[in-house]
Amino acid sequence: MKLFDLYNNSHVATIVSHDVINNMINHSYMLVSSDTYLVREYAKYVASAFLCKSNDAPCGNCNVCKRIEHGNYSDVIVYPKDNKNIMTEDINSIVLDEAVLPFESDKKVYILYDFDKATVQAQNKLLKTLEEPNKSTIFILTASNINNVLPTIRSRSKKIEVGVLDDGVIKDYLISDGVDAFTAELVSSHSFGNLTYALSHTKNISGKEIIVLAKDIFNNLKDSSMVLEYSNKCLKYKDNLEDLVSQMMICVQDIARICATNGESSEYNVGLYNLKSLEAISSLCEEAIKKNNANCNPNSIIDGLLLGILEARYKC
Ligand SMILES: [Zn+2]
Known part of the structure; x- marks a missing residue:
């Protein structure tokens, strides 16, 4: 294309x-x-x-x-x-x-x-x-x-x-630009319909890794004993914290869409969440972005967010 x-x-x-x-x-x-x-x-x-x-x-x-x-x-x-x-x-x-x-x-x-x-x-x-x-x-x-x-x-x-592009259009464009199908699928569904964003995340390795990490958090962060491990993974991207949290918000939207239709997913461990917990996590992500923009300590932002996700899952 x-x-x-x-x-x-x-x-x-x-x-x-x-x-x-x-x-x-x-x-x-x-x-x-x-x-x-x-x-x-x-x-x-x-x-x-x-x-x-x-x-x-x-x-x-x-x-x-x-x-x-x-x-x-x-x-x-x-x-x-x-x-x-x-x-x-x-x-x-x-x-x-x-x-x-x-x-x-x-x-x-x-x-x-x-x-x-x-x-x-x-x-x-x-x-x-x-x-x-x-x-x-x-x-x-x-x-x-x-x-x-x-x-x-x-x-x-x-x-x-100009408007935003469909994920499928971005995917086709990335493939025609020489990007492998797996990366094109991963990045296009996490690009907010924005080709500039997709291209930058395709071309830099950390862009792709951030998307993978965001999904990993939602699927594999099981309990508080794992917070330190995930916190260290996230800290690697402390200079791109807003990007990481934005990607987490896309995951929340994806999971919410699946939950709302009682659908199944090979991509997400949907059973861990319900619409109420997702709503709480979405607010936590917004809060984290605000704190990041206010130059709060990245370590405490990340720990607060990871613990908050676990708490929301248990409470809701
Ligand atoms: Zn002409």
Whole structure:
């Protein structure tokens, strides 16, 4: 599976192609998603939809589409140029550049990644351009938190929510990306529908280990004599504690889904839990994340959580 096919089947493509076909292209589009990898790829496909001359644009195969994909089409200009956030100087360059006619096509497309992280000054500067854009100019902004974008920019941009992906779609993509089937299954079901998250957990070993450990805790932590052993396993990931606890919350949701339907599972020891204990454990996980964000001692957070899980199981 290619991301291009995924895009073509998305509502993002439906909205954009509608605008192209009806000659209703907006001067600014804002693609909203916390999936930074996916939204960046989609931004390029949207640019291709505006510039590709094929009948079924974006075709993904023509010279224009391929060059946009590889970042070497002169009328698609991407910011930020490095890994920093967009600054006023970047917008100054855009304002100067925007006055120059496109080189190869009839439009110039500026892709501004992570625009919600751009400084307020930079956002204000762009606003002036959005108020009186050059006829040939189109902006594609991406943002994960739209609340950090000035309302005046938001109101001038056509907002498109990218949405989360199905686990199965992520799994297929990971397999087509060369990931083995077991890892693809494990990671995709624990990725919150977020491809960036899935890719990062596939590529780093600790990401996978964290998912395995979270499941291990729910299946094999039998009594308080095992808390020290599991506490030591968890401490290995004390710098990724939020990730570990988030994975535990996914386990809670999975088990709750199975309990609610009286289903069986080869993955989880469902008999150890009921909906009441799972609810209590879910609250404990939320509490643990709060403590972690407040820089509490990781050792005591982990011990408290593990003992809390046992207690919830016995009490409920
Ligand atoms: Zn094309």
